[in-house]
Amino acid sequence: MWPNRLKKLGVLGINKRNAMYLLPLNERKYYPLVDDKLRTKKLAVKNGLNVPHLYTVIRYHHQMNEVFNVADQYGQFVIKPSMGSGGEGILVLEKQTQGKFARADGQILSQEDISYYISGILAGLYSLGGQEDKALVEYKVQSLDIFDAISYQGVPDVRIIVYKGVPVMAMLRLPTKESNGKANLHHGAIGAGIDLHEGITLHGVHHDRFITHHPDTGNCIEGIQIPYWKDILKISSRSYEMTRLGFVGVDVVIDRMKGPMILELNARPGLSIQLANRSGLSKRLESIDSVDE
Ligand SMILES: Nc1ncnc2c1ncn2[C@@H]1O[C@H](COP(=O)(O)OP(=O)(O)O)[C@@H](O)[C@H]1O
Ligand SMILES: [Mg+2]
Incomplete structure (x- = not known):
């Protein structure tokens, strides 16, 4: 029926x-x-x-610090896999004091957590077909x-x-x-x-x-x-x-x-x-x- x-x-x-x-x-x-x-x-x-302004693109591990420069400069930002879909791997973040970051739900992440997360993006954890990817760091709307x-x-x-x-x-x-x-x-x-x-x-x-x-x-x-x-x-x-x-x-x-x-x-x-x-x-x-x- x-x-x-x-x-x-x-x-x-x-x-x-x-x-x-x-x-x-x-x-x-x-x-x-x-x-x-x-x-x-x-x-x-x-x-x-x-489009939401692109602050930086992280393609390699040695560029990881750039995300923390963005955090210092802008306070709020979004990290996302360039080849992701369905909201997978997207972090909406706000810088707190002493190198900590808050997600939308209030969960607190450290710099190490964020570096680890970006490593996952670069390795293709969230990309279509598991291909190696880039992490976009952009303006938080x-x-x-x-x-x-x-x-x-x-x-x-x-x-x-x-x-x-x-x-x-x-x-x-x-x-x-x-x-x-x-x-x-x-x-x-x-x-x-x-x-x-x-x-x-x-x-x-x-x-x-x-x-x-x-x-x-x-x-x-x-x-x-x-x-x-x-x-x-x-x-x-x-x-x-x-x-x-x-x-x-x-x-x-x-x-x-x-x-x-x-x-x-x-x-x-x-x-x-x-x-x-x-x-x-x-x-x-x-x-x-x-x-x-
Ligand atoms: N720059 C941004 N600022 C604020 N929220 C965002 C931003 N980018 C993505 N989001 C949130 O994440 C959701 C998914 O983002 P999108 O870029 O469409 O990726 P996906 O391909 O994974 O759907 C959006 O609908 C929005 O709610
Ligand atoms: Mg979408």
Whole structure:
């Protein structure tokens, strides 16, 4: 009964996503542009788009001290594997006194802990296919006040599915206590569907359960107007000319000083965005195709 019901709702499954959309529309030669966040960042900047400022890149162990120089200079920063995905290996940090650092959940790390962590990144612990990787050290995005009531110690991001350059579905992802400063759903963040035209949040989903309120703050996540909505749509649609990928998931964050920024692009975007929107992707994709013909 379930498969039929989902089909009726036009829910796109993983096999169809791969066969009908990824294979024909995302040429493999373009994947490296988005599978490596350093390349995506450079590409976005070249195209005049805002990204979180890159403080430094650590490629070798002997460069490890640079992260502590960044910490001295800026106080807050984020370390992430350039070829990571799904929020794996991302550390959102704030410098404390005496060489200590606090994570979003309050866990305290020493310099040794951080060096050890970066060694893991370089060795490929979090990278696609376990390849050797680089650690990016970047600006920690400062969340908007409007999101304080509906996120727990982290920056929400907007995920937008862009098909042939047209935004077709979006959700706001909200960090929770469980997701530790990150907005990735399988770490326990919430996904709230978005009315694509208005940029207003609809209902939410948390671990495959429908919800209306944030589990940690208790506040309602529905009916929130996302600032800069038209700009966010424009930025996300630029991903097509930038990468030539026809089916892409764009992650946008909003900084309180600098406005919307591209965080990353995904060539194999997940499909739970449909659950957050209680709506299937198939019809929306088909309607774009029908205009195309
Ligand atoms: N520079 C940053 N400042 C604050 N939070 C960040 C930053 N970079 C990432 N995050 C948090 O981590 C999440 C995952 O980051 P992202 O760059 O999309 O990597 P991934 O490919 O692992 O999803 C984001 O949704 C955001 O919540
Ligand atoms: Mg992401």
